[in-house]
Amino acid sequence: MARVLIADDDADIRDLVAFKLNQGGHQVTAVEDGVAALRAVREQPLDLVLLDIRMPGLSGLDVCRRLRSCDETASLPVILITARSQEGDVELGFAAGADDYIVKPFSPRELSSRVTALLTRVER
């Protein structure tokens, strides 16, 4: 079991991700934007963060950069969620320090296996 944060402004995606990961036995916190995501990271211990890139306010990239620049969260696993059209985002995402990315639209299964894979990688 892991503690996972999902930040996405799209309620459908948020609910879906939360549901799928809950099903996998994870404890999920869902927030709507980047500012709330940073707040959540500060307030509670987390094992993994899923960030939508295009969110109002602070983008997933901004959040990711800030996580990386802070000692406590520098090694927190981050998966970015990006839209298919915005290929440049992937490049930017890795530059910002993300560990993995997932492209919308995605299959819930793929999402959950990526999360599991990243969590195991980190444990090792």
Place this chain on the structure above:
Amino acid sequence: MIPLPVGLVTGALLDLLAAGLALSLLIVGIRVVRTHRRRRHERIAAPVRVLLLELLCAPDDEQSELLDRIARIDRRTWVALEPTVTSMLGKVTGRARTALVLLCERRGSAAAALADLGSRTAPRRGRAAQLLGQLGHRPAVPALCRLLGDRDREVRLAAARALGRIGDPVAAPRLLRSLHGPRTVPPRVVTAALTSLGPEALPGVVAGLRDPSPLVRAVAVEVLGTTGAIARTPEIVRALREDPDTEVRIRAARALGRLGMPEGLAPLVAALGPDRPAALRMVAAGALGGLGAVAATVPLTRLLGDVDAHVAGAAARALLRLGPQGEAALRQAADGRPGTRAAAQARAALAERAVGGTRHDVLVEVTL
């Protein structure tokens, strides 16, 4: 003596007051009804929404049972849930999506939408086309093709997008034909739809290269370039050399850059000539960068001093993509006589490269 229309004004005042009151009530009414309806929908949909999420995340063996349960919900609940189902269609892939499509078919959404394609009200036809596209419903293709000639512009657009989503190559000639005539679909939408039809649609697209309408030829060339139809390079080369329409030639040049085949080199270099339209020269220079052919170094270097700053800039950035030899040529130009246009362009491009800037993808569109 002007007689004062007191009665008239009094009457008008009273009417206006009544109108004001009616409007106020109308505003309040609209709000109340909307809020009420939204809350009702939320209330009804909330429990089934969880079921829907469960369906999307279910392992294979549980899927059919969940599907049965959701398919059995009453009409009122379905109406409240349907918006979520359709918006989810675009957000998930794989098994989850298949489950949604099955669900819609079980509920008769596809059949209802097919019937709605013939509706008298345009919004209904449009919504139906959109849904059929999202469902990837192949049987709807003939009807959607007919809708490409719909009298409502937005419906035509929705039909074209739906055909792209469904991806049946049969639609290719119809999509190309929808570019001209009294009721047209804009080239961008047609291009986008055609590119998602897959390789089987290419013969239909190639046929478009011989169409009398330049718009059709331009779109056909563009589609061949973006779908990576390298086998069609000779046809595109011919379009760049011979087409009487500048727009078609520009698109052909860009397509050759994308395809990256060596056959593109000679016609692209020829398109750099000073007598050619500036937009074509600029795109051709950029395409030579995409080709990455070292042989383009000399003609591109020659362009650095061009009077048209856009053409010169495109050439400088194209040189950067030719590898060490292009870069060497650029450095040489940069160290050339200071103050010349060529030196300035070369230095600007090198400086951008040094900071990792992205300004090399110069794009021009003339009209489309």
Place this chain on the structure above:
Amino acid sequence: MSVAGAQTWDGPLGALHDVITVCDAAVILYFLAVNTGYLVLILLALAELVRRTRRAPFAGHEDAAGSAFTPPISVIMPAYNEAAGITEAVRAMLLLHYPVFEVVVVDDGSTDGTLDALTDAFDLAEVEHVVPEDVPVRGAVSSLHLPAGGPVPLVVARKANGGKADALNVGINLARYPLLCMVDADSILDSQALLAVAKPFSDDPLRVVASGGVVGIANGCTVEAGRVVEAHVPTDLLGRTQVVEYLRGFFLGRTGWSKAGGLLIIAGAFGLFRRDVVVAVGGMDPDCVGEDAELVVRLHRHLRAQGHRHGDYRIVFVTEPISWSEAPSSLRVLGRQRRRWQRGLTEILLKHRRMIGNPRYGRVGLMALPFYLLFELMAPLVELAGLVLVPLGVLIGAVDTEFLWLFLLAAYAYAMVVSLVSVAVEEYAYHRFSRWRDVWGAFVGAAVENVGYRQFTAWWRLRGMWDALHRAPQVWGAMTRSGFGPRERVREGDRRP
């Protein structure tokens, strides 16, 4: 009943009496005509909005967001002494939903470290540059800066101060993409803004040359990290009045004009143009105060002169509420803003006077320009003339007092009904205001607008006309912060919504 006391006047006084009677009647009729004009525009707008609302479910925004064929956009953002907000603004801009776009910031010789703020935030590095000279500029680019940290689509140019229009011209030259989005540094855009404003270009690429977006009032709205999260009507009277005024005049009025094919103004705060056409007409006019509106009129002129008949090109208005600007919250700033707007309008109508009433320019010449001349340019004159003449009429007995009151009431009721129609139409189409309090605020605004507000702005507009006629030196209010407190950081009317 007849005009009271008319018999008691003779000779020259009698003539004066008659003149005043006629003038008063004219003022009253004018008032009716203005409101009727707006009512017609609003009804046209309503027809358009019904059409769009019903087609919104299949408008295909998501397809555009995901398509490689969506035309790329260069966002041009002129900035003068914006150090406080520029970083936030650029960051918000870079996060818009749109497949391919770049942000070109033109620092118009700021003295407050605008460039330094950007350099720190985006790790900018100065690069050597060549700026194409597609449109003439006055203040040349002195340095060009790109983000060193990776492929962020941002370009920052520093130039000698030359005013907003000149900064825009530099941006036009630097822009690489076929569509130009001109936007104020302190505009707040919704994340879908570029998709919405670019849709007409994708849907009708052969004809659309420009599109403008609605500008809403940001005062009172909940803004979080550069986005309007919840739209509200401000709680102060001035704000409320302006909300209603914007709804009627800018949102619905322009939607109506767009429908009628005579859209003349695209907000400088948020508009999208085809680059080739803007270059063909020579870019922005740095000598004109209302450079945004002037560009549109010049586009019409150019395209019609090229032999485009009606229907060959389109300048359209996008009705989705997508862009927000802060409106003046003090009378002083409001007055200056209106003075500048009116000056701009006067200059435009003077510069392009040959187009007015000229059938060669189609609906623009025959309908839109005469409307602006009669109902926008002349409005403050008539308004103030009425303020003098009507009491004078009462004084000399040319107007029956009782009738006057009755009539004034009817006229104000009419104006208020027109405003209420606007509120109702907004409520039908977009319902951006979430709370009941907001609707009440709009009601109050509609009621108050006619008493004091219109007269106040009329005075400042009159002064704006005077400025234009006397060619008063241009104060580049557009680019100068006036040093108000944080709540009043609105500059003098640079943005015409």
